[in-house]
Amino acid sequence: MRKILVGIKRVVDYNVRVRVKPDGSGVVTDGVKMSVNPFDEIALEEALRIRERGEAAEVVAVGIGPDEAQQQLRTALAMGADRAILVKTDAALEPLGAAKAFLAVIARENPDLVIVGKQAIDDDAAQTGPMIAALWERPQATFASKVEIKGATALVTREVDAGLETIEVDLPAVISADLRLNEPRYVKLPDIMKAKKKPLDVIELAALGVSAEATLKCVLVEPPKPRAKGIMVKDVAELIDALQKRGLV
Amino acid sequence: MSKILVIAEHDGSRLSQATARCVTCASQVEGADITVAVFAADPAAVAAQAAALAGVASVVTVAAAHNAHPLAAVLAPQVVKLAAGYTHVFGASTSFGKDLMPRVAALLGVAQISDAMAVEGAYRFKRPTYAGNAIVTLEAPADRILVATVRTASFEAAAGGGSATIRAASIDAALPGHTRFVSISAQATTDRPELTSAAKVVSGGRALASKENFELIFSLAGKIGAAVGASRAAVDAGYASNELQVGQTGKIIAPELYIAVGISGAIQHLTGIKDAKTIVAINKDPEAPIFEVADFGLVADLFQAVPEMQKALG
Numbered sequence: 001m002r003k004i005l006v007g008i009k010r011v012v013d014y015n016v017r018v019r020v021k022p023d024g025s026g027v028v029t030d031g032v033k034m035s036v037n038p039f040d041e042i043a044l045e046e047a048l049r050i051r052e053r054g055e056a057a058e059v060v061a062v063g064i065g066p067d068e069a070q071q072q073l074r075t076a077l078a079m080g081a082d083r084a085i086l087v088k089t090d091a092a093l094e095p096l097g098a099a100k101a102f103l104a105v106i107a108r109e110n111p112d113l114v115i116v117g118k119q120a121i122d123d124d125a126a127q128t129g130p131m132i133a134a135l136w137e138r139p140q141a142t143f144a145s146k147v148e149i150k151g152a153t154a155l156v157t158r159e160v161d162a163g164l165e166t167i168e169v170d171l172p173a174v175i176s177a178d179l180r181l182n183e184p185r186y187v188k189l190p191d192i193m194k195a196k197k198k199p200l201d202v203i204e205l206a207a208l209g210v211s212a213e214a215t216l217k218c219v220l221v222e223p224p225k226p227r228a229k230g231i232m233v234k235d236v237a238e239l240i241d242a243l244q245k246r247g248l249v
Numbered sequence: 250m251s252k253i254l255v256i257a258e259h260d261g262s263r264l265s266q267a268t269a270r271c272v273t274c275a276s277q278v279e280g281a282d283i284t285v286a287v288f289a290a291d292p293a294a295v296a297a298q299a300a301a302l303a304g305v306a307s308v309v310t311v312a313a314a315h316n317a318h319p320l321a322a323v324l325a326p327q328v329v330k331l332a333a334g335y336t337h338v339f340g341a342s343t344s345f346g347k348d349l350m351p352r353v354a355a356l357l358g359v360a361q362i363s364d365a366m367a368v369e370g371a372y373r374f375k376r377p378t379y380a381g382n383a384i385v386t387l388e389a390p391a392d393r394i395l396v397a398t399v400r401t402a403s404f405e406a407a408a409g410g411g412s413a414t415i416r417a418a419s420i421d422a423a424l425p426g427h428t429r430f431v432s433i434s435a436q437a438t439t440d441r442p443e444l445t446s447a448a449k450v451v452s453g454g455r456a457l458a459s460k461e462n463f464e465l466i467f468s469l470a471g472k473i474g475a476a477v478g479a480s481r482a483a484v485d486a487g488y489a490s491n492e493l494q495v496g497q498t499g500k501i502i503a504p505e506l507y508i509a510v511g512i513s514g515a516i517q518h519l520t521g522i523k524d525a526k527t528i529v530a531i532n533k534d535p536e537a538p539i540f541e542v543a544d545f546g547l548v549a550d551l552f553q554a555v556p557e558m559q560k561a562l563g
């Protein structure tokens with residue numbers, strides 16, 4: 001195959017303990033560490049392995065977001081993506097908007113495969129992959145834990161609630177990466193230097209004819225209800241006693 | 250009035266409890282008129298179970314060989330056809346619903362509300378973001394169909410005793426042939442309770458250190474009639490199979506009792522258990538974050554504490 005597009009979203013790093021703004025308008029992101037969405041690193045790693053096996057010629061990282069999202073695209077280039085595209089917008093796009101932006105990039109790039117993360121760890125929406133596939137009228141293989149390219153088709157093992165499901169999809173297709181698909185590689189310093197010279201195109205979202213307007217109104221953002229403070233028991237006997245009093249064992 | 254279509258989840262013979270929870274969420278929408286849709290090769294048995302759920306007004310079945318295994322690309326165009334005239338389409342936030350519903354939403358050209366956890370109005374729902382660290386209240390436009398997935402841990406399963414009408418529908422939609430089911434390797438069904446619906450769950454973490462040691466978790470669970478769960482670290486290390494993973498990217502559960510054994514309590518794990526009524530943590534590190542959410546914490550070596558518990562329980 002010629003080309004794989006990979007979604008690279010800039011998100012709050014997974015180690016950050018996210019705090020809600022006191023006015024309920026959102027979460028604190030000022031001065032907070034931002035990273036590539038962990039599932040997108042896995043998506044990219046898979047694309048790179050497919051290319052390294054000689055089954056694809058080119059891997060293109062696609063990010064939709066503000067100028068700063070170039071940092072995450074540079075990380076993707078350092079990992080090994082051949083080039084990157086930033087669809088620039090300062091608006092926080094809903095997954096449907098992101099899918100429409102992807103579709104516009106797909107129309108320009110004509111990829112054989114699009115790999116995204118199964119979910120972004122900020123909105124936890126898990127929507128963009130299936131939405132791209134729907135708008136593109138192509139197959140989707142979500143929650144992938146194994147991908148085998150067989151010529152014009154892909155055999156994908158999916159992590160579903162009941163166990164592992166295998167489906168076969170015709171290419172082009174959309175795959176969403178689950179945690180156990182692979183272990184992403186570490187970026188080495190020389191690669192970071194090399195990545196600076198790789199092409200990174202910036203396209204305005206509006207130039208793709210995609211609206212940034214949100215259809216869901218965010219009324220309030222609040223912290224979760226805290227759990228009541230628990231107690232420390234001194235031994236197993238006290239634990240069993242406490243559970244028996246609650247009628248739990 | 251809200252006309253709500255709930256997409257049934259099933260294995261061909263049994264209706265999933267996730268659907269019963271979805272129905273409860275739907276019934277909390279004011280003036281809800283609930284229809285459950287069953288797509289299957291032979292929907293009769295599942296339809297009968299759906300019709301018995303309290304709060305369900307009608308069941309519509311779509312029998313077709315291509316519905317034998319749920320494939321989002323094949324189901325979505327059928328759901329879209331069936332959804333005409335409905336105000337809401339709900340599916341459970343399970344691997345089935347998460348695969349299907351966004352495809353339905355995109356075909357309908359609307360945004361989706363993922364993981365609805367509380368009903369605030371017919372078009373207003375709360376949902377968790379940032380692994381449950383920020384709860385967002387969203388309002389969808391009332392002049393469009395609303396597509397949502399339902400966070401099953403937030404709703405009890407609808408009771409039985411209903412007697413909804415059942416009708417068969419035939420759907421004329423162009424279905425793609427580009428996606429084909431090959432196989433599924435489900436875990437051998439055991440007599441243990443199912444993780445997402447169990448009243449009690451015992452989970453093990455990295456501290457178990459081997460697949461053999463993980464038997465300790467199975468045997469404690471067996472003793473108290475609990476389902477078994479695992480942290481991602483335990484799954485990745487191969488001590489437990491992947492469908493047992495609890496957390497942000499595993500299963501979100503809300504049992505009466507959750508016992509976490511040798512699990513540190515990473516944010517991604519906690520998001521899966523926050524709604525448990527009683528949380529017990531056994532960990533040898535008194536600083537482990539799991540103790541911050543535990544109702545009962547025991548600082549101990551699990552290899553002593555767990556056998557001791559078994560003995561105490563007789």
Ligand SMILES: Cc1cc2nc3c(=O)[nH]c(=O)nc-3n(C[C@H](O)[C@H](O)[C@H](O)COP(=O)(O)OP(=O)(O)OC[C@H]3O[C@@H](n4cnc5c(N)ncnc54)[C@H](O)[C@@H]3O)c2cc1C
Nearest residue numbers: 454455456480481482496497498499511512513533534551
């Ligand atoms: C995007 C993303 C998604 C993730 N999703 C999930 C998810 O869905 N679910 C999930 O669980 N994790 C998830 N994780 C991983 C998560 O961050 C943690 O790495 C993981 O939960 C750690 O598992 P653990 O607690 O078993 O292991 P550790 O963190 O290694 O904890 C082991 C604990 O065992 C204790 N211990 C050691 N020996 C003993 C003993 N003999 N007796 C008693 N206690 C002992 C230690 O004190 C320690 O607290 C995710 C991570 C990322 C980046």
Ligand SMILES: Nc1ncnc2c1ncn2[C@@H]1O[C@H](COP(=O)(O)O)[C@@H](O)[C@H]1O
Nearest residue numbers: 007008064116117119120125126127128
């Ligand atoms: N703004 C974005 N930029 C790049 N990729 C994105 C963006 N939004 C979503 N994606 C991709 O879609 C996946 C699922 O996102 P979501 O539907 O928001 O949970 C992510 O893991 C990314 O791969």
